[in-house]
Amino acid sequence: MDSGFWHEKWTQKELGFHRSQPNPLLVKHFDKLGLSPDSRIFLPLCGKTRDISWLLGHGYRVVGSELVATAVDQLFEELDIVPTISQSGQLLRYSAHHIDIHVGDIFELDQALLGHVDAIYDRAALVALPEQMRTRYAKHLMAISETAPQLLITFEYDQTVMNGPPFAVDAAEVSRHYDEHYEVSLVSNTAVEGGLKGQFAADELVWVLNKN
Structure with missing residues (x-):
């Protein structure tokens, strides 16, 4: 996936990933980061x-x-x-x-x-990237932020039935990227109402990552 993919999405106004309201998971869970x-x-x-x-x-x-x-x-x-x-x-x-x-x-x-x-809110970045880019992204994010705490949102679903983005990022992958540097806590796991793109069954997971 190259930059042209995303430029084309915005040019064609294919913005199914854009919400008209704040993400309810942000509203519900952001205070778990304990920030001023x-x-x-x-x-x-x-x-x-x-x-x-x-x-x-x-x-x-x-x-x-x-x-x-x-x-x-x-x-x-x-x-x-x-x-x-x-x-x-x-x-x-x-x-x-x-x-x-x-x-x-x-x-x-x-x-x-x-x-x-002071913190990172990753609601659409890790899941927007194909597998071969996610390791590089996670390392880069930690480097430029000095391993700031994160509120991270991911999706779990059968990747064979739908091409991302958003891509499926399961618990094992979150651990693989972040366990060495963070205490990783799953704080929510709920089914996506109506499914991803209105048809594919998926779960939406919310993680809190605090630096070790």
């Missing part, structure tokens, strides 16, 4: 998620990474915020009060560009 309201939260591959509005509205600061500039333009339009746009290494940086979004390849985002983050 002024904490800075990193959302990798954030798109224009409504979760950003929810986090800002609850006093958190947000930093995101997104491949497609169209998504970020729409995010700021929907937030009714005019960002300052600047070049930041190989990336573009959209900035405003309490929000910074880096546009481009997440693997070009380093610790210095990202800055300090």
